[in-house]
Amino acid sequence: MKHVIDIQDYGGNRIARLLPAFRVRFNENYIHTQLEQPYCIVHCSKNFIVNPDLDLPFVQIPFRTFADNVRQLLIQHNGSMHLASFPQCYSHYFEPLIDRHEGVPLEHYISCMKDIQIITAQGVIKKVQFSHTPGASFISTPFDTSNMHVDTCAEVQQRLQQFSREVLDLLKNQGSHCRLPVSKFVSTYHQYFNRQCRVADYGFSKIIDLLSAIPKSIQILGDGNKRIITITHRCQMKRFTNDIIRILKNKPQRSMSISEIPIEYEIAYKKPFCIDDFGMCYLEDLVNEVKDNKELVVEAEKKRTDLEIYATGNFQQDVIDMLRILPDFSIPFQKFIPSYHHHFGYQCKVQTYGFARLIDLLEELSHVVKIDEDKNGEKIVQLTSTMMGHAILLNIEQLVEKSHGQLKLKDLRTQYLQVYRNELNPEDFGLSNLETLLLTMTDKFEFHYTETDVSISIKEPNPVILQLTKNVILTLMLSQCQLSFWQLKQDMLVRFKQDITLNMCRNELRDYVEIIDQTVRLTPPMIFAYNVVLLLSPCDGRMPYDDFIVEYQRRTSSSHLLYPTDYGFPTMLRLFDAIQIVAQVRGRRNFKIIMLNPEFRLGRYTQPITFTSPITSF
Secondary structure (H helix, E strand, O other): OOOOEEEEEEOOEEEEEEOHHHHHHHOHHHHHHHOOOOOOOOOOOOOOOOOOOOOOOEEOOOHHHHHHHHHHHHHHOOOEEEOOOHHHHHHHHOOOOOOOOOOEEHHHHHHOOOOEEEEEEOOOEEEEEEOOOOOOOOOOOOOOOOOOOHHHHHHHHHHHHHHHHHHHHHHHHOOEOOEEEHHHHHHHHHHHHOOOOOHHHHOOOOHHHHHHOOOOOEEEEOOHHHOEEEEOHHHHHHHHHHHHHHHHHOOOOOOOOHHHHHHHHHHHHOOOOOHHHHOOOOHHHHHHHOOOOOOOOOOOOOOOOHHHHHHHHHHHHHHHHHHOOOHHHEEEHHHHHHHHHHHHOOOOOHHHHOOOOHHHHHHHOOOOEEEEEOOOOOEEEEEOHHHHHHHHHHHHHHHHHHOOOOEEHHHHHHHHHHHHOOOOOHHHHOOOOHHHHHHOOOOOEEEEEOOOOEEEEEOOOOHHHHHHHHHHHHHHHOOOOEEEHHHHHHHHHHHHOOOOOHHHHHOOOOOOEEEEOOEEEEOHHHHHHHHHHHHHHHHOOEEEHHHHHHHHHHHHOOOOOOOHHHHOOOOHHHHHHHOOOOEEEEOOHHHOEEEEOHHHOHHHOOOOOOOOOOOOOO
């Protein structure tokens, strides 16, 4: 302590005297003018008693809200306020701080703010202030190495670094929510590491001085006999980042949804994910604190557009179409993407559907597929039981189409097994025989009974419904692709003498129109069909395919060529298949021609019609 006292021989006795720089601190006038109350004299009564242990509440408040409130408080207190009376000052302006068992220590929560710090004034009084607040406060240094040899200092620093790592390990594994009372530190250290914590080995005489020597790793909360040590906010964020990176490295897409963190953490580390273990109250706050990390990229989960939702419906049909021909209607998750590419001839781009990962897209289709694990722990994508029935219906429909008319019931089971390598068992659906199973699908099949057997064929489309559909589409095309339901109903009665209902729009016409707040509008592919009609009507209802693509781009004033994804489909072939009721593609390769169906040649209509751009159409 040579920088504080001076020891001299005086009359045969050795006398210790304060150095002049410190002697002024104990001058009566100086003490009278410099000492202050350890609490806020504005928001606390004169008989306010400061708890010597600084026992502050555990809070649970959104971090951003709390930080804004603390900044306002500091402004009201001229940039500095006492920690001991912080709850009283806070409750004067905001809601009272309620002590919650699952919360975070108030002192630690305040220290998480980058522009705010907690300092020790006059050696004992803890104060909250802005980091840039001018004026130095005396903070005693518990360990002075000015009179030690360089080698000794380096050795001590090396030991302190090792001790710092040990304390962090101890708090993470032994402390309750990474907190430990100072009074229990020595015994817990001994129990965990199976050796004594020798304070003297680090150049100290007290355990509290040793703990204070590693302020970058641990924070000492409270005062007196109830002091608690915890991990600093900086180390907590570094720890959380490392934990998340370790999880992401084991995931194929190197990404995951924020909502998945608790589940994935528990799987990876075999223990529940507890947010207050990291010194924060809410997962969103914890993630926001690591947004600026160079190793992690945190992207906001954006709301999906109507077009992405519509495209997801088309993808749903693709999934059923792919899985219906596979054994057990299932496929390993790792093989889904390559199998999709092989089956359809184009890539599965999950971004088209508003997702960043395939797993998120499939989870959105939980009514279509389920994701389980086999006995080896490999993820399996399989159709749900309801969709299995739908898949069987599609398979039977395909077999009937290949039979060019009718398929005998007695041959159905054999052909089904040969083509799809799956047994067709009515018992799986709780039915006694195959005929009973098919009778549940009467909306698709017709049954032809003979003396010896039963044959099935596919029902022809209802011509009345087909004509109604064309009339509804045409009426909407003549009205900028959308009308209120009541206006559409009136126009249909006047123009075609046909009546429609909302249920018809939701069921029979669901592939062509959609209802939003009593407004009926064309679906994305039908809006594309509307643009096709406008292009081809002046050209006698036909145009070479290549000329159509160029002219379409010119008419829409688009900076890019026609993309089928603008209308919710992965390829142009799929897009034109969806509008066969309006236009069809004839021919092959370089001789393809787009032709309008006769009902949609609008030359005889005089209403003004505006071309609809794919960018603004949906």
